[in-house]
Amino acid sequence: MRLNNKVIIVTGSCTGIGKAIALRCVAEGASVVVHGLEQDLGEAVINEIEKDKGVLQIEEITNEGAPERLVELAVKTFGKLDAVVNNAAMILSSNMETTDLAFLRKVLDVNTVAPFALIKAAFPYLAKEGGCVLNIGSVNAWSGEPNLFAYSVSKGALMTMTRNLGDTLFRESGVRVNQINPGWVLTETEIQRKRSQGLKDDWYKDISSVYAPAGRILWPSEIAAAAIYWLANESGPISGQVVDLEQYPLIGRNPPKN
Structure with missing residues (x-):
């Protein structure tokens, strides 16, 4: 049980990568706050979890006070908070022509600003437990697909935030902040x-x-299997790191000619 007795918030965990991480966390001994937008899907996740090991919060992560409510729910239900997994994200196609400022701000708000807000809300409790943050980025943070402009920009910003907070918060309080960048994943x-x-x-x-x-x-x-290492004590003092999870190198690889 690599996460025995830990309490973890996993945003965007009603489906896909977030769901897989939440379920794996419970399998490794943790209690989890499942979060997302779909009530029926969230309840289905809770039904897969061992009794008293999960609690559900359905709310848009960018709502005023949403991060604080997630933290409050975790502490009220389980008595503490050990880790946050910032997984919730908007993945929408866009390029320069189709991206107006309102759209860009919305994507940044969900994918970059909201994770920061949750880290800030959770920080006092994470510091008390010597806890950690795991941000779920994307290999698109490095440059991005042509039709994933706004999404790629938001994940690049998240990566810089991880590097910065992973250094400063760890030095100040022992709270580690790391990031994994999944490649192409078969989610719903x-x-x-x-x-x-x-x-x-x-x-x-x-x-x-x-x-x-x-x-x-x-x-x-x-992806969930890889996430456990960063949430477990076995990752020790490692902080401020970003790891790509893809089956080929993103940088320095030229696609073969047809």
């Missing part, structure tokens, strides 16, 4: 997104080796 949202772009329902079964040398893309459970 990604399946729907590709379907909306006109791809066939089983598009993920036939992906070029340029993008998937393994013959498939990543599974949420694989």
